[in-house]
Amino acid sequence: MPELAISVRDLTKVYGEQTAVSHATFDIPLGTVCGFVGPNGSGKTTTIRMLLGLISPTGGTGTVLGEDIRSPEKYLSRVGAMIEGPAFYPMLSGRENLKVLADLGGFSYSRVDSLLIKVGLGDRGGSKFKTYSLGMKQRLGIAAALLPDPQLLILDEPTNGLDPNGIQEIRELIKELADNGTSVFVSSHILSELEMISEYLVMLRKGKVIFTGRTQELLGRQNSITLIKPEYQVDLNRLVEITKGLGYEIRIENGSIQIPVNAEFGAILNRAAFEAGITLMSISTQQPTLEETFFEMTEEN
Amino acid sequence: MLNVVKAELRKMKRPSLLYVNIGILSFLSILFTSLVFLRTGSSLGNRKGGSDSIQTAESLGKFDGGYFTFGLMSLFLGLIALTVFASQSSNEYSYGTLRNLLVRQPSRMKLLGGKFFAMVVFAFLLITFVAVLNIGLSFAESGHAHISTSLWTSTKAIHGFLTLYGNILLATIGYGLVGMSLGIILKSPMSAISISLLWFMVLENILSAVLTSAAKWLPGNALSAISAGGAKIFSYQRGLLMSGAYLLLFGGVATILFKRRDVAS
Ligand SMILES: Nc1ncnc2c1ncn2[C@@H]1O[C@H](COP(=O)(O)OP(=O)(O)OP(=O)(O)O)[C@@H](O)[C@H]1O
Ligand SMILES: [Mg+2]
Numbered sequence: 208m209p210e211l212a213i214s215v216r217d218l219t220k221v222y223g224e225q226t227a228v229s230h231a232t233f234d235i236p237l238g239t240v241c242g243f244v245g246p247n248g249s250g251k252t253t254t255i256r257m258l259l260g261l262i263s264p265t266g267g268t269g270t271v272l273g274e275d276i277r278s279p280e281k282y283l284s285r286v287g288a289m290i291e292g293p294a295f296y297p298m299l300s301g302r303e304n305l306k307v308l309a310d311l312g313g314f315s316y317s318r319v320d321s322l323l324i325k326v327g328l329g330d331r332g333g334s335k336f337k338t339y340s341l342g343m344k345q346r347l348g349i350a351a352a353l354l355p356d357p358q359l360l361i362l363d364e365p366t367n368g369l370d371p372n373g374i375q376e377i378r379e380l381i382k383e384l385a386d387n388g389t390s391v392f393v394s395s396h397i398l399s400e401l402e403m404i405s406e407y408l409v410m411l412r413k414g415k416v417i418f419t420g421r422t423q424e425l426l427g428r429q430n431s432i433t434l435i436k437p438e439y440q441v442d443l444n445r446l447v448e449i450t451k452g453l454g455y456e457i458r459i460e461n462g463s464i465q466i467p468v469n470a471e472f473g474a475i476l477n478r479a480a481f482e483a484g485i486t487l488m489s490i491s492t493q494q495p496t497l498e499e500t501f502f503e504m505t506e507e508n
Numbered sequence: 509m510l511n512v513v514k515a516e517l518r519k520m521k522r523p524s525l526l527y528v529n530i531g532i533l534s535f536l537s538i539l540f541t542s543l544v545f546l547r548t549g550s551s552l553g554n555r556k557g558g559s560d561s562i563q564t565a566e567s568l569g570k571f572d573g574g575y576f577t578f579g580l581m582s583l584f585l586g587l588i589a590l591t592v593f594a595s596q597s598s599n600e601y602s603y604g605t606l607r608n609l610l611v612r613q614p615s616r617m618k619l620l621g622g623k624f625f626a627m628v629v630f631a632f633l634l635i636t637f638v639a640v641l642n643i644g645l646s647f648a649e650s651g652h653a654h655i656s657t658s659l660w661t662s663t664k665a666i667h668g669f670l671t672l673y674g675n676i677l678l679a680t681i682g683y684g685l686v687g688m689s690l691g692i693i694l695k696s697p698m699s700a701i702s703i704s705l706l707w708f709m710v711l712e713n714i715l716s717a718v719l720t721s722a723a724k725w726l727p728g729n730a731l732s733a734i735s736a737g738g739a740k741i742f743s744y745q746r747g748l749l750m751s752g753a754y755l756l757l758f759g760g761v762a763t764i765l766f767k768r769r770d771v772a773s
Binding site for chain 1: 511512519522524607613770
């Protein structure tokens with residue numbers, strides 16, 4: 208059993224003048240959900256194509272499920288993938304499209320109908336693909352990725368074009384698969400979604416990996432914000448003086464004081480307020496979101 | 509590879525593709541048999557483009573009369589194979605479906621081989637359909653035209669038919685392979701089909717007319733020499749050899765591109 212779902216070293220792809228992926232190096236353990244984030248054009252799809260043997264790397268090495276990415280036939284039967292938008296034969300029905308792929312992979316047709324139901328296309332499986340809405344096409348793409356009952360699922364922007372319901376369904380689906388031991392590598396621009404499901408993250412910027420590791424580790428690098436609110440607004444100015452006296456940069460918003468410190472400082476603040484005779488109505492801590500962290504890490508210079 | 513053939517045939521059996529082609533071939537078969545058999549009554553016989561193949565009640569009564577019109581269908585079978593396989597192969601690029609196929613069958617050579625065999629099966633089925641239809645129609649029309657069919661079922665007739673059938677199959681596979689290769693090389697159904705039709709229907713005819721010395725080197729002439737079992741300017745062997753050389757060239761380029769090219773669409 209390989210320990211890693213995906214492992215790449217110095218993976219590089221150059222298109223003419225354009226370096227799409229530059230010396231990407233990261234490891235993703237088996238059995239986790241790993242988010243793959245980065246601004247448009249940062250090289251996510253290119254990386255995924257290299258992992259699937261669709262394009263050959265200009266340099267570097269990689270393994271998927273313990274097998275060299277130069278021999279995709281050794282691992283792809285255990286991998287399900289959807290790459291950048293669903294692509295199917297417009298003149299065939301959704302069901303026939305899945306059967307084409309089932310034929311190729313030697314999978315039984317019985318999975319086709321259960322997957323159509325699973326992705327919410329149970330009653331439209333017989334319609335031609337060209338008559339599908341954007342979200343329905345996307346759902347068919349997800350069904351196709353699930354066809355092999357994969358050990359590793361690679362999804363490139365699976366929620367693109369889905370309605371809020373669809374997005375939630377995909378989130379549940381990924382959680383369910385992960386609970387059953389499937390490893391999931393998923394790229395998305397909806398960071399709040401990824402934050403909820405991803406234990407691991409790989410972050411790209413201009414083709415380079417700028418973070419790889421546990422999501423919590425990334426978010427933990429950023430200071431959280433602790434909010435305190437006095438019971439009586441008249442005490443606000445005195446409370447501001449006290450917190451400033453402790454040496455913090457603060458902001459005042461909606462009658463609360465925002466202090467960029469972790470939760471442990473709550474006790475210190477509470478004691479200081481108490482000693483000054485001020486009762487706090489609330490002390491709360493806000494984690495920085497993945498989105499805020501993303502902006503901070505990926506913004507130009 | 510069998511899985512690939514199965515998957516390819518599933519794509520090709522879609523009604524819009526199958527019925528249209530069966531419709532075209534049926535229409536042409538009915539048209540040709542009607543024309544050939546109706547006009548045998550006229551004293552001039554059925555003159556085909558002023559050539560020496562004049563069909564009369566007498567000539568159609570010979571052993572090869574039963575499959576005469578089947579032979580006339582060979583070019584159309586070839587052109588249909590060419591357009592169908594040009595679009596089947598290039599659409600994988602234009603629809604972006606090649607990436608799905610390659611994820612499920614990463615061996616590009618197996619995928620290509622499977623596509624080729626599916627093409628052969630499809631060509632075989634189409635040709636068989638056309639052969640049965642034309643022979644059936646010929647028998648049906650022979651009565652009106654007062655043509656004796658007694659020789660049509662002789663051993664010599666069956667042998668002649670099988671030879672023609674085999675040659676048309678070879679030529680049709682040849683056209684299909686040209687279409688498939690161009691589809692892969694150009695990645696666009698529109699350009700693959702228009703370029704190949706322009707070549708086979710127009711340019712090659714002009715070239716052979718203007719430069720008679722060039723006629724012996726043209727791929728379309730080589731393929732028709734195969735289906736005709738040899739032609740005046742082109743022996744059967746030369747047809748096989750030249751077609752083989754052209755197909756090796758086109759097929760080879762297409763195979764190398766298919767194997768090596770990044771699938772980034
Ligand atoms: N076939 C190609 N030829 C040339 N350049 C390419 C090709 N494919 C991708 N690129 C370039 O590589 C870079 C990375 O593209 P890629 O599609 O991997 O980005 P991405 O992270 O998936 O972006 P998005 O979030 O918009 O999907 C871009 O600058 C793009 O222009
Ligand atoms: Mg992308």
